[in-house]
Amino acid sequence: MTKTVITGAQVIDGTGRDPLAQATVVVEDGRIASVKARGAVPRGATVIDGTGMTLLPGLIDTHVHFLFDGANLVQQLMTPFSLSLYEVIPRAARTLAGGVTTVRDAGYAPAGLRDAIARGLFPGPRMQVAITILSQTGGHADNTMPCGVCLNVASPELPPRVVDGVDAMRQRVREILRAGADWIKVCATGGVLSPTDSPMASQFTEAELRAAVEEGEAHGHVEVMAHAQGTRGIKNAIRAGVRSIEHGIWLDDEAIHMMIDRDVYLVPTLVAPLQVVRRAEADPSSMPEYAVRKSRQVIADHQASFARAVAAGVKVAMGTDSGVGPHGENAEELALMVAGGMTPMEAIVATTRNAATLLKLDQDLGTIAANKIADLILVSGDPLADITVLQPHANIALVMQNGTVVKNLVSERVTA
Numbered sequence: 001m002t003k004t005v006i007t008g009a010q011v012i013d014g015t016g017r018d019p020l021a022q023a024t025v026v027v028e029d030g031r032i033a034s035v036k037a038r039g040a041v042p043r044g045a046t047v048i049d050g051t052g053m054t055l056l057p058g059l060i061d062t063h064v065h066f067l068f069d070g071a072n073l074v075q076q077l078m079t080p081f082s083l084s085l086y087e088v089i090p091r092a093a094r095t096l097a098g099g100v101t102t103v104r105d106a107g108y109a110p111a112g113l114r115d116a117i118a119r120g121l122f123p124g125p126r127m128q129v130a131i132t133i134l135s136q137t138g139g140h141a142d143n144t145m146p147c148g149v150c151l152n153v154a155s156p157e158l159p160p161r162v163v164d165g166v167d168a169m170r171q172r173v174r175e176i177l178r179a180g181a182d183w184i185k186v187c188a189t190g191g192v193l194s195p196t197d198s199p200m201a202s203q204f205t206e207a208e209l210r211a212a213v214e215e216g217e218a219h220g221h222v223e224v225m226a227h228a229q230g231t232r233g234i235k236n237a238i239r240a241g242v243r244s245i246e247h248g249i250w251l252d253d254e255a256i257h258m259m260i261d262r263d264v265y266l267v268p269t270l271v272a273p274l275q276v277v278r279r280a281e282a283d284p285s286s287m288p289e290y291a292v293r294k295s296r297q298v299i300a301d302h303q304a305s306f307a308r309a310v311a312a313g314v315k316v317a318m319g320t321d322s323g324v325g326p327h328g329e330n331a332e333e334l335a336l337m338v339a340g341g342m343t344p345m346e347a348i349v350a351t352t353r354n355a356a357t358l359l360k361l362d363q364d365l366g367t368i369a370a371n372k373i374a375d376l377i378l379v380s381g382d383p384l385a386d387i388t389v390l391q392p393h394a395n396i397a398l399v400m401q402n403g404t405v406v407k408n409l410v411s412e413r414v415t416a
């Protein structure tokens, strides 16, 4: 039996409740045993002195792409698929070092990657995977380039992306579930990184989207996440029964009310279009021209749409679309959510309890309370006073996952 105690830190527990000052948090056999103000330190425990720091639940990013890191087309063409899997190892490590202990991979990652991390073959956030991004012909994930070359890799582990029609959709979703998906990912609109469509355009019919929802449900409550930017596609997706709207760039009042009525989450990914522009500014050859042009066009509307959703009370789960930008910088999204009208506490709840609830992990994760799995991070400073303290990796002093310390910059504060 291993026992670890974190003393002296301010605890933000992920529920939105006021922080607990100078808490004593006891971790036993991978789970939180107790959380008390100035509680007694049990004998025989490893003690970590968290004085002056803040203890939070491990952060949860509900939209990453571990198999993707920028849209450099030459690089994509020259990378064998097996190599792209090994490239995930440092990305997963960086993400974990940034305090993110759980992610939902929104497309491209096969189930074996999730299982490799779960088995401890290399360190990384626990994963849920969508595997294939489903797209109609010519849609956001079609990936047939103007020259006629298609960039998509298909195998039994990665069912093909392009599908048209209700029956074909049913079969394809069954293939994705057979490949081990935790989520079904559909493109209900065009997007920024696709060469020949508009983010405003709606994609798939409502009937096709509903077929995906029904197949997921029939399989055993596997839910659908919808890449949805334009208003019409957002509404089609909500009517079809999806669980989360990814990006949500043009939410109008009707869409917002539909989301609230049906308890649909918004995963904003505010940082994604900013990252496209940044990459292009640093190296113009690294991003196709259409992606930069479309990103510049959507940024202001995206931020306004988010602010409107927050003001109306739409549930938000944090997601970054990391892979569009560099992996491991996930916490910048919280600063953008605060700039868009959330309090720092609300941004933290969106990244902990709300994200865990969307992923159906809230029984075990997303909050700091007795019996929860001990995914915890110790942060230098107070994110309620300045949300950006979550960004520098040097501030993420300790990361614990399943009760095991996986990053430790405070070893001098540890006594056995």
Ligand SMILES: [Zn+2]
Pocket: 063, 064, 065, 106, 321
């Ligand atoms: Zn994405």
